[in-house]
Amino acid sequence: MNQSDTSQKPRVVIAGAGLAGCLLARLLGREGFEVLVVERREDPRTERLAGGRSINLAISARGIDALRAAGLEDELMKHAIPMTGRMIHSGSDNETFQSYSADSKKAINSVSRSELNLLLLDGADECDTVTFRFGQACTGVDPLAGSIGFRDSEGCETVEKADVIVGADGAYSAVRSALQRTPRFSFSQDFLDHGYKELSIPPAEKGPHAPWAIDPKALHIWPHGGSMMIALPNLDGSFTCTLFWPYEGFHSFESVKTDEVRRFFDEHYPDASELMPDLEDQYERNPVGPLGTMRCRPWNRNGVVLIGDSAHAIVPFYGQGANASFEDAKRLAEGLIADPDNPIDAIESYYVDRVDHGNAIADLALANFIEMRDHTGKTWFKWKKRLEHALHTTLGDRFLPLYEMVSFSTIPYDDARKRARWQWRLLLSFTGFGLITTSFIMLIVFIMLQER
């Protein structure tokens, strides 16, 4: 029965065994779809013990929702460190905690990217109908023929035919490059004048948060106007820090040389400097990566479709890159599962449904950079957050702060953005109306008192 069931479903080839590709393979594989996942890199499981740099992500409601649909929520949460707010560092001993939600239990989750990838890879590999092939780079896609080519490290080329070809191959997607050569394909890549460099705070042997050197229940931010550093906790007690600095100018990667970095940190990140014994080594060794936004339109041509970073690579400042990719994978899988006889319609409906939300989270992520580096350190910002939380507590779901909607709900991104706008407009209108009415009543009362 399983055999005949599979034969009716479209064959799916996924380029890329990253987060989105593996989740999609798992979701489709569980429904008996024949799925081939082809990955340019070697199998990360063969190097599982080799370790490597610890890069972490923040997984929030959307990611959890998608992994729940794949039956992997519990497994995910074993690897997660919940962070319930931001810890703002200003000066040497000045730490201020800002809760992410009025509900102090709501948290975003720090998860190691490589651990999460392995979890999803294992999850997909469990399905009988899912096959993986590693060390094969995509050489091209023919949307009309429904075929995709690959080349292994020895130069041997293969071509796969499929009903559905999914580009889940990241920001520099080879599948998207192929679509870019089709007529009227709109595309943009836009880089910030800022780059990023990772540093690490090692575990602490003692102290109130041991084995962590600082509070692991928060995402730490050192805001400095045009520049900032953040830190997310890892399960082993370390923190992964990321510098978001301009390439050039004051407080930049160019202006701060390795031999000045300790003095510079002592001045601008004094509490962090103390916790990084090998700061100079790390600063010298670790590369500076670019921060870019990539968008395209459409995300599909015939049976070829893009998900995750290949469709919308975004900057990391809202912690939503992986969450958005998981939402894509879930939405595409739902469409293909609901209508396996019409995969092209399912793909088109996925694209129409998701494209505005992909653009919205790209915009929101850019806007959040300004918020994190410029606003989080300001007193007015603290009061704005308090007001938002108070309104949310008082009015419940009638007032949902934007951050709440993005991180703690599955309200589609663009709907969340629109709703946040009209909520504030309504609030300002009410306030204005209230002020005018009060003034008017006071005037009437004043006139009446005068006339007595």
Added chain:
Amino acid sequence: MNQSDTSQKPRVVIAGAGLAGCLLARLLGREGFEVLVVERREDPRTERLAGGRSINLAISARGIDALRAAGLEDELMKHAIPMTGRMIHSGSDNETFQSYSADSKKAINSVSRSELNLLLLDGADECDTVTFRFGQACTGVDPLAGSIGFRDSEGCETVEKADVIVGADGAYSAVRSALQRTPRFSFSQDFLDHGYKELSIPPAEKGPHAPWAIDPKALHIWPHGGSMMIALPNLDGSFTCTLFWPYEGFHSFESVKTDEVRRFFDEHYPDASELMPDLEDQYERNPVGPLGTMRCRPWNRNGVVLIGDSAHAIVPFYGQGANASFEDAKRLAEGLIADPDNPIDAIESYYVDRVDHGNAIADLALANFIEMRDHTGKTWFKWKKRLEHALHTTLGDRFLPLYEMVSFSTIPYDDARKRARWQWRLLLSFTGFGLITTSFIMLIVFIMLQER
């Protein structure tokens, strides 16, 4: 003396013998720069008599200014048909003329693209230090080595070293493609849902405008909301018409089939339909081209620099594509001529100076599509234009309508856009202030009359 003079100047290789490339070669060649222009296509002069489709451009103040600097203004004007305004066609016999300027003598000039290209090519070729090489496609650029590769039709490859390498190779620039592979190069291509198709109105044997079938002193527009047709006159008495229609939906290239096009034209473009005996043939034969905007940042890497469409391909609705390219060429030439010892500084200064203006005209051209197809047919638009002209006549240079600044001045595009904005804001503020003051005075007078 000429010899030693040349040797001190940077060697320039220009990819592309189109409008911008030839003008730049002419401007630099006249100053003794050694310039090599390499073009993918064959020499158009060898096919000069072969004819071909007549595509025309609107050359206005900026283009004329740049060609004047190259000593080619008189030659240009010999090929130009001045158009002093728009002729709006609505219904079968309804023509309304809208002057472009309060000064009825100011005109934009319809010029054949191929004639203009030949004129510039001849102009550049006159210079002793300018060399042309045709039928050579650019294969790549190395900004660090300062080299550019070419391949001829027989597969023979050459590499040229130069101090300055100019990408003047159009919207699908190979030089820009090479820059796109350098780090943090921002790029976007964005296509409209509209395409274009060219048609032709043949010369008329008799009639008030003979040899033209309709008034050659105007740019003709048939506005239809989401779609439109325009027509520009040629020297031979013909008009080149361009349909700007959506690819899909109502009034689109997809929905209007060749066997229905006559009936469709009789209904929507009745006066034009009469003048096109071979409409069906042309509609069937001529392809639909895409309408895209391309932007990038930066326009330079070391000694490699982009000008014209390769830096900023724009939609044709403001008639500024060629004008903007000529401005680029003039600005770049001025910089290199002023400081021949520091070509990289000159290039950087050109980029910093021009990039905002390239983006501004890209935006203005997109906005003008809405104006041409949706607004020009409306009564309020006619009155807005009249008001603008009246204000300009009354206030002189203190009020310059946007169209006036873009088409009849060399005020940089972004400055023109900003100025247009604050002019209207100022006007609305004055009007608002006037209304409030008048109401207030009337109220006072009314109260005083009551109290008598």
